[in-house]
Amino acid sequence: MKAVVAGASGGIGQPLSLLLKACPLVDKLALYDVVNTPGVTADLSHISSIAQIEGYLPADDGLKKALTGADIVVIPAGIPRKPGMTRDDLFKINAGIVKGLIEGVAEHCPDAFILVISNPVNSTVPIAAEVLKKAGKFNPKKLFGVTTLDVVRAETFVQSITGEKDPAKTVIPVIGGHSGETIVPLFSLAKPAVKIPEDKLDALTNRVQFGGDEVVKAKDGAGSATLSMAYAGYRFAEKVMKAAKGESGIIEPTFMYMPGVPGGEEIAKETGCEYFSVPVELGKDGAQKAHNPIKDISEYEKKLLQACYDGLKGNITKGVEFVANPPQK
Structure with a gap:
């Protein structure tokens, strides 16, 4: 199994690369970034684990060398929002970075599983899909937007109510998108069941939706949620790799092109969001089946979904339009 981290020198990329280097499922690990990759690679190469590691910069066909033969490509590349920067400025920069990397994937490893972490995921996944469609290489079962951090936060934050020693043992589906109000945690469907006092539900939901702000504030201008995101990205990547190697019964929330996934057509119709x-459910060839939990949710969660749909539709359209009408340089 060859894994690639595109954006390996950044705040998410470095800890994510460390976790993948230590992963027994990874035989080869290729790191790619526009700066500092040789240093990160040299550092990680001293770790006594199975994965053989190589690092590349853009020079000398670095992206081509990194991607060739890849089974899974994880993309945390991009920049965090800096003071004075609008979300629109951030979108244009990160959208351009993701577009360029996916063009490389389409050319050099079109059959790889593609895991997009780069924000805003609600727009960067549609960008990736449009680029792959243009190249005639789009396989909707293999393009994933990583929303696992929302799941991890829901599991963690509900622990104060459940008292469960290991928060990951409480399974909480989180649906929708991957920013603010588009994130909808379904505490009513938690397994084992969780009884959340009504006076705590709003605060708990809000904390899952805006947990990133908590980290940005605590880091006081020195960054965003990089370590928890790296953990979440790794957790999802590990599940994709285990499923690819034949393990069955692996189910994890992820942001995908619903009409291209079995069971997803009905979800796209019901939500109005592609x-x-x-x-x-993950399998050897990627997404095997999308599960629709919407019929079973609480009235409270149905209200949350209405706000989610409104925000998500705009985000998706923005991504699609970015590829159709790229900004003039």
Whole structure:
């Protein structure tokens, strides 16, 4: 199994690369970034684990060398929002970075599983899909937007109510998108069941939706949620790799092109969104089945979904239009 981290020198990329280097499922690990990759690679190469590691910069066909033969490509590349920068400025920069990397994937490893972490995921996954469609290489079962951090936060934050020693043992589906109000945690469907006092539900939901702000504030201008995102990205990548190697019964929420996934057509119709995050069963060839939990949710969660749909539709359209009408340089 050859894994690639595109954006390996950044705040998410470095800890994510460390976790993948230590992963027994990874035989080869290729790191790519526009700066500092040789240093990160040299550092990680001293770790006594199975994965053989190589690092590349853009020079000398670095992207081609990194991607050739890849089974899974994880993309945390991009920049965090800096003071004085609008979300629109951030979108244009990160959208351009993702577009360029996916063009490389389409050319050099079109059959790889593609895991997009780069924000805003609600727009960067549609960008990736449009680029792959243009190249005639789009396989909707293999393009994933990583929303696992929302799941990890829901599991963690509900622990104060459940008292469960290991928060990951409480399974909580999180659906919708991957920013603010588009994130909808379904505490009513938690397994084992969780009884959340009504006076705590709003605060708990809000904390899952805006947990990133908590980290940005605590880091006081020195960054965003990089370590928890790296953990979440790794957790999802590991599940994709285990499923690819034949392990069955792996289900995890992820943001995908619903009409291209078995069971997803009905979700796209019901939500009015072509891209949506729901629990997806993973298999050897990627997404095997999208599970639709919407019929079973509480009235409170149905209200949350209305706000989610409105925000998500705009985000998706923005991504699609970026590829159709790229900004003039």
